[in-house]
């Protein structure tokens with residue numbers, strides 16, 4: 128089974144937040160988080176079971192774990208083993224398992240490519256928590272994995288979710304040329320400017 132060092136969703140520990148690409152990080156830039164999209168127009172639904180609610184521990188442009196390449200993304204606090212669902216229909220690109228919870232060097236993850244070429248990353252999944260395989264087609268709301276505490280979570284079990292314009296992410300084959308982009312979710316309370324850290328969001332039924 129492949130095991131690849133991957134530091135998505137990293138806190139600024141050990142490698143900084145360049146995703147562990149081995150390249151020196153660009154100088155920190157002032158976080159610009161003025162992105163906005165009407166909630167109802169979002170193509171994405173929250174990546175967990177309808178009617179459940181989870182707290183966002185870290186949102187966009189936190190200046191800590193979510194900066195630079197990883198500027199946009201959400202960390203949902205979850206007990207290990209929580210069901211993770213696809214935020215949008217697509218095809219599984221990466222399905223990487225094998226790390227044990229508590230392993231800070233390897234992350235279990237899934238990436239899913241959508242019809243417009245964008246790619247969603249779901250990381251820190253638990254051991255044996257990757258429930259899809261590369262090439263598999265999934266619909267929004269389909270179960271794809273179980274949350275966990277693998278990789279650089281800071282010791283807080285959570286799901287890291289981020290959206291990228293392509294699948295070239297640090298630690299996976301390639302050079303890591305697809306930094307995170309803004310995303311919000313249509314099946315919850317208004318979040319035109321993205322989810323807010325410290326708030327919990329219930330997943331409403333998917334239309």
Ligand SMILES: [Zn+2]
Nearest residue numbers: 136201202287
């Ligand atoms: Zn994160």
